[in-house]
Amino acid sequence: xxxxxxxxxxxRWRGTEASEAAMGKVTITATVEFDSESEIQLATELVKTIQxxxxxxxxxxxxxxxxxxxxxAEAGPVVIQTEEQMQNLVKGLGVVxxxxxxxxxxxxxxxxxxxxxxxxxxxxxxxxxxxxDANVRPQSVSPFLQVVKLLKDEYYxxxxxxxxxxxxxxxxxxxxxxxxxxxxxHISEVFAVLVQIELVGMQGAATTIAMLLKKPENRxxxxxxxxxxxxxxxxxxxxxxxxxxxxxxxxxxQVTESCFSYDVTYIRKSLDWG
Numbered sequence: 001x002x003x004x005x006x007x008x009x010x011x012r013w014r015g016t017e018a019s020e021a022a023m024g025k026v027t028i029t030a031t032v033e034f035d036s037e038s039e040i041q042l043a044t045e046l047v048k049t050i051q052x053x054x055x056x057x058x059x060x061x062x063x064x065x066x067x068x069x070x071x072x073a074e075a076g077p078v079v080i081q082t083e084e085q086m087q088n089l090v091k092g093l094g095v096v097x098x099x100x101x102x103x104x105x106x107x108x109x110x111x112x113x114x115x116x117x118x119x120x121x122x123x124x125x126x127x128x129x130x131x132x133d134a135n136v137r138p139q140s141v142s143p144f145l146q147v148v149k150l151l152k153d154e155y156y157x158x159x160x161x162x163x164x165x166x167x168x169x170x171x172x173x174x175x176x177x178x179x180x181x182x183x184x185x186h187i188s189e190v191f192a193v194l195v196q197i198e199l200v201g202m203q204g205a206a207t208t209i210a211m212l213l214k215k216p217e218n219r220x221x222x223x224x225x226x227x228x229x230x231x232x233x234x235x236x237x238x239x240x241x242x243x244x245x246x247x248x249x250x251x252x253x254q255v256t257e258s259c260f261s262y263d264v265t266y267i268r269k270s271l272d273w274g
Contacts, residue, residue, distance in 0.1 A: 077104035090124045093144045103150045174217040178259045184221040192228035202236045210251035223263045230270045
C-alpha cells in the first residue's frame with residue numbers, strides 16, 4: 001500500500017533536477033505539487049524518513065492552491081530504527097539549530113524502544129566524540145555534548161550514570177609522563193566539556209584529577225584535564241569548598257617534571273597558587 005502511494009506521489013514531481021557532486025554524491029532539487037491532504041501527509045512521512053537517514057537534507061513544505069492549506073514547515077519526530085540512522089542523527093548534532101528537533105526524535109525513540117534505544121544513542125554519541133582518531137571525531141565536541149542538557153531529566157540522569165565509567169576507562173590508560181600531549185588532549189577536552197555541562201559534577205571532577213595527578217602513569221592526562229577544566233569552567237572550580245581545593249593543590253604540588261613547566265605556570269597563575 002505504501003509503495004503504491006509513494007509511486008503515485010513521486011509521479012507528481014515537476015522540474016526535477018539531479019547533479020553529481022564530489023565523492024559520488026547526488027544532489028536532487030524537486031518541486032512537488034500537492035493535490036490532496038493525503039499527499040501532504042505522505043510528503044511529511046517521506047521527509048521524516050529522509051531526515052532520519054541523512055543529515056544532508058533540507059526541506060521547505062509550503063502550502064498553496066485550492067483551500068490554502070499549509071503543511072508544517074518541518075517534519076515531526078521520528079523513531080530511530082537502526083544504528084545507521086542513529087549515527088546520522090548524531091552527526092547532525094554539530095548544527096545547534098537542529099538540537100530541538102533531534103531531541104524530540106530521541107525522546108520518541110527512547111519511549112518506544114526503552115533502554116535499547118537509549119543505549120544505541122549513547123554508543124553512537126560516545127563512539128564519535130570520544131574517538132582518538134582525528135579523522136572520525138568532530139573538530140569541536142561541544143555542540144555534540146551540549147544537546148544532553150535538552151534531554152528529559154530521567155534520560156539526562158541515565159546519561160550521567162553511563163558516561164562516567166566509559167570516561168574513566170580512557171583517562172586512566174597508563175601513559176609515559178612525557179607522552180605526546182596530543183594523545184591526551186582530546187579526551188581532556190571532552191572531560192572539561194562534560195564538567196561544563198554538569199554531566200560530570202565539579203566535585204567529582206576535582207577528586208578524579210587529584211587522584212590521577214598522584215600517579216606518574218596518569219599525570220599527563222591529569223595535568224591536561226586540569227588545564228582544560230580551568231579554561232572552560234574556572235568559576236565553578238574555584239567555587240568548591242576549601243578542603244577539596246587544598247587536596248587538589250597538594251596533589252598538583254607533586255608535579256615537578258620539566259615537561260609540564262608551561263602547564264604548571266598557567267595553572268598556578270590561574271588558581272592563584274603562587
